[in-house]
Each structure stands twice: as C-alpha cells, then as structure tokens.
Amino acid sequence: MWQLASESLSDFPEIVVTAVGIDGHPVSVRQHAPRYDAHTGEMPVVIPASLAPAAGPANVLAHSHDENLWNLRIVRIKGRLERRDGGWTFVSTSFTPPSPAGFKSRWQMVKAMRRSSSRYLAARGLRRPKVNWTIIKSMQHQAQLNRLRGT
Numbered sequence: 001m002w003q004l005a006s007e008s009l010s011d012f013p014e015i016v017v018t019a020v021g022i023d024g025h026p027v028s029v030r031q032h033a034p035r036y037d038a039h040t041g042e043m044p045v046v047i048p049a050s051l052a053p054a055a056g057p058a059n060v061l062a063h064s065h066d067e068n069l070w071n072l073r074i075v076r077i078k079g080r081l082e083r084r085d086g087g088w089t090f091v092s093t094s095f096t097p098p099s100p101a102g103f104k105s106r107w108q109m110v111k112a113m114r115r116s117s118s119r120y121l122a123a124r125g126l127r128r129p130k131v132n133w134t135i136i137k138s139m140q141h142q143a144q145l146n147r148l149r150g151t
Helices: 002-009 103-123 133-149
Strands: 014-021 026-032 042-045 053-064 073-084 087-095
Touching (some): 002 053, 002 087, 014 073, 053 087
Antiparallel strands (some): 014 026, 014 053, 042 087
8 A cells, every 4th residue: 555655645745744743733844855664654754843743643744736736636635743863753554646637527526525625614603704896806917027027
C-alpha cells in the first residue's frame, strides 16, 4: 500500500504535514523534497521547535492545480507524528489512492463537501455563513496587482 502512496507523492516537489501542537492547535509545515519510504510508510519531518509539535494524529497533503484552479490533483495520507532519535517521523496509517481526474470526480467532491458542511452546521445549530464577496474580490484584485509588481 505504501508503494502507491510513495509513487503518488513523487509527483509533487513539496508537501504539507499537519499535526497537533502541544497547545492542541494545528501545526502545518511544508516539506521540500520529501523522503517518503515506500516500504514502511514513514517519512522524516522537519518541524521547528518554536511550533511546539506534539506526538499524535497527523496527515500529509500534496496538491497541485493550474492557474485557473482546474486540473486539481490531491494526495492525502493519514498517519501520526512520532518523536524518534531527537527528530520527528510521520508514520502512515491509511492511504486512499487519488481518484481519476475529470469533471465528474470534481463535481462529486464539491457535492460531498457541501453535504459534509451542511451536516456540520446542522449538528451545531448554525446557519451557513454569508460570504463577503466584496472583500474577497478586493483581496483577489490586490493579489493580482502584487503579482504584476513582483511583490
């Protein structure tokens, strides 16, 4: 199983490892040129001590898309973070191979996310939040200007 996970990750120059910090909040760090072991499902992880990571549940996420946010490719591996020999190691516990690309799978993903968020809100007696599109469009415009200026 880890061989396929390793092959899937090899398509990405960097990944993000997310774990839990000692304060209970998420801690995410990018790993450049990850060294995922196809036989053991383990990978050394460099996490700055200032982030105060804790051993426990973790996951690896790699994704890519084009400039228009299409052609999305995602790889996710569930696991745990363990302290070993003075460093951190990600230990895989489960991996689901990425679904084939295509409009249908993206549409199914969007529908599943919408159902999931609706269940989450309903379980907590919350309404769907209103999106402030004016601010979002302003931020997008500012990001485009920054990109053109090279800042």
